[in-house]
Amino acid sequence: MDYQYPMDLDWSTEEIVDVIKFFEAVEKAYESKIQKEAFMKAYRRFKEIVPGKADxxxxxxxxxxxxxxxxxxxxxxxxxxxxxxxIRMK
Incomplete structure (x- = not known):
């Protein structure tokens, strides 16, 4: 992995960590597998931080x-x- 996760500098450290966890959950779905419950938990937290559809x-x-x-x-x-x-995306 040679890329940076997208983030907003106005987010708190905790929010940045949680957004990264969401993107890591997406990666896991592609690279191996992730339980739906775990993915949805990360996604719901992401939506708390980024509530707007456009964002x-x-x-x-x-x-x-x-x-x-x-x-x-x-x-x-x-x-x-x-x-x-x-969830397996392969």
Whole structure:
């Protein structure tokens, strides 16, 4: 991984850490697997920090441009599977 996670300098340290955890959850869905519950917890926290759709799109698009991992597709898949299932994007 040779990229930086998108972030806002106005966020607190805790918020930055939690946004990074969300992007790491997206990575995990692509690189191995992650339980839906764990992913959704990270996503809900991300949405507390980035509540607006436009800002969410800005940060997730920026992340996708540097990583080639689509947070949108992981979120979409998480809505299609059962609660106790695993998310695998391979």
């Amino acid at each position: 969410e799109k800005k940060y997730t698009d920026e992340f996708e441009s540097v990583s080639d991992y689509s947070a949108y597709l992981v979120i979409k898949k998480s809505k299609e599977i059962e609660d106790d299932d695993w």
